[in-house]
Amino acid sequence: MSIGNSNGVAMDTTLTLDQLVVLSAVVEHGSFSAAGRALRRAQSGVSYAIANLEDALGVSLFDRSGHAPRLTEAGAALLTDARAVLDRVGRLEGRARALAAGVETEVALAIDAMVPLDVLAEVSAAFRVAWPEVTLRVYTEALGGVMARVMDGSARLGVTSEVGSPERLDSAPVAEVALVAVAAAGHPLAQRSAPLDDAAFADEVQIVLSERGVTTPSADVNVLSACTWRVADLATKHALVRAGLGWGTLPEHLVADDLASGTLVAIAPASWGSGARRATLYSVTRVDRPPGPAGAWLRAALHSVCSAQRERADSAP
Numbered sequence: 001m002s003i004g005n006s007n008g009v010a011m012d013t014t015l016t017l018d019q020l021v022v023l024s025a026v027v028e029h030g031s032f033s034a035a036g037r038a039l040r041r042a043q044s045g046v047s048y049a050i051a052n053l054e055d056a057l058g059v060s061l062f063d064r065s066g067h068a069p070r071l072t073e074a075g076a077a078l079l080t081d082a083r084a085v086l087d088r089v090g091r092l093e094g095r096a097r098a099l100a101a102g103v104e105t106e107v108a109l110a111i112d113a114m115v116p117l118d119v120l121a122e123v124s125a126a127f128r129v130a131w132p133e134v135t136l137r138v139y140t141e142a143l144g145g146v147m148a149r150v151m152d153g154s155a156r157l158g159v160t161s162e163v164g165s166p167e168r169l170d171s172a173p174v175a176e177v178a179l180v181a182v183a184a185a186g187h188p189l190a191q192r193s194a195p196l197d198d199a200a201f202a203d204e205v206q207i208v209l210s211e212r213g214v215t216t217p218s219a220d221v222n223v224l225s226a227c228t229w230r231v232a233d234l235a236t237k238h239a240l241v242r243a244g245l246g247w248g249t250l251p252e253h254l255v256a257d258d259l260a261s262g263t264l265v266a267i268a269p270a271s272w273g274s275g276a277r278r279a280t281l282y283s284v285t286r287v288d289r290p291p292g293p294a295g296a297w298l299r300a301a302l303h304s305v306c307s308a309q310r311e312r313a314d315s316a317p
Contacts, residue, residue, distance in 0.1 A: 017089060019053035020082040022046055023061065027079060031068050091133060104292040106135040110146045110155035112162075113209075113234040114177045114251045114279060119309065123301050127294075130301075134294045142232060143211045150284055156291040157299055161279045171284045175306040178252040179277040181222075182264040184244035190265035198271050201225050205246035207237045222249050222277070224269060249277070 025035035026046065036043040054061050061075035071079065107127075111120065120138070127136055139149055146160035151168075163171050183189045189196065189204055206225035210232060229246055231237045234254065241248045242263060258264035283299050285291055291299065 015053070015056040017086070019049050019056070020086055022049040023053060023079065023082050024086060026050065026062070026069065027071065103131070104134060104156075104294050106137055107131075107157065107291065107295045107298055108137040108139065108149075108155040109298065110139040110141055110149040110158040110160075112146050112160045112281060113140055113142050114161060115159050115175075115281065116177070116251075116253050119175070119302070119305055122305050123298065126301050126305075127298055130297060131294045136298075140233075142209050142234070145211055147284070150286060153286070153289060156285060156289065156295050158284045159281055159302065160284055161281055163282050163284060168287055169284050170287055170290070171282045172303070173280050174283045174303050175281045175310070176278045177281060179222075179249050179279055180252045180255065180259075181247065181249050181267050181269060181272070182241060182255055182259070183247035183267050184242055185262055185265055187244050187247060187265075189247050189267050192267075195268040195270040195272075198224050198269055201247070201269065203227070205229055207231060207240050207246040207248035209234065209237055209248075222272075224271075251279075 022035065022039065025038055026032055029035045029038050032046045032050070033043045036046045039046070050061065057078065059074040059078070060072050061078065062069040063072055124136060124138075127134075137155075139146075139155055141149065141160075144162050146155075146158040147162055149155040150158040150160075159174060161177075163169065187204075189200065192200065201224040204225055205227050206223060206229070208223055208228045208230055210230040225247075229240065231240065234250065237248055238250060238254060240246060241250065242258065247267060255264050259266060283302055285295075285299070290296070
């Protein structure tokens with residue numbers, strides 16, 4: 001559609017992306033001439049594009065009475081929408097380029113509940129910067145839940161302490177998590193001197209992490225008590241132990257503040273020896289279904305962040 005302006009020149013009133021680009025450039029650079037230089041086009045072309053945009057929208061975007069054009073109230077309001085449109089178009093173009101290059105639209109990551117959340121947050125932040133057009137989906141699982149997701153294909157990448165079917169997996173150690181047996185400060189086990197003979201645990205409730213929806217549980221590890229309460233996530237286990245309802249083994253990073261404040265007390269089963277118990281975490285993918293470029297980048301980033309954390313911990317006084 002075209003109409004005539006006051007000088008009788010036909011003007012196109014169709015709204016175009018180019019006009020929005022010109023609008024943003026004029027505001028960014030402060031004048032029509034500066035925008036023209038930035039866009040490598042004549043000032044008259046910039047003025048024409050803005051005039052067409054004003055006609056298409058039916059409002060004046062700039063007050064041209066002064067030395068430099070100033071946004072009108074309507075122009076300032078519409079600038080926000082114009083830049084939002086340009087941002088969406090930019091993301092559309094970026095996603096199209098990524099798809100053409102074979103980049104995934106989504107990366108599904110399954111992590112063991114023992115993975116420190118600060119590691120996940122740091123890696124996720126870097127992933128967002130490196131792959132802004134790729135969706136990240138994170139599943140948090142316990143015990144064999146990570147492997148189940150990797151094997152059934154609902155996650156292309158996993159971080160787990162339990163690695164099965166090694167012939168079908170590409171696995172590599174990524175981090176170690178220190179484990180500590182703890183009880184609430186008022187718990188009977190916390191009142192006794194360490195190390196404790198295993199018999200001391202026999203009649204005390206032990207809070208044990210178990211897999212969700214598994215009718216045939218895997219073999220118990222580090223279970224010393226005859227009476228066990230089963231939970232499906234570490235947050236619940238942590239809360240029950242803090243409430244004094246039983247004792248349990250938890251990642252050291254999860255209970256560090258409780259140990260420092262005295263809310264929880266470290267207890268030492270004699271049969272576990274004097275060394276710290278540790279769980280090794282592995283990054284795993286299926287050999288026959290490796291992740292795409294974004295997933296491979298995420299796996300490398302996990303190893304890099306965990307390595308940097310180990311170096312900082314080793315150099316700490």
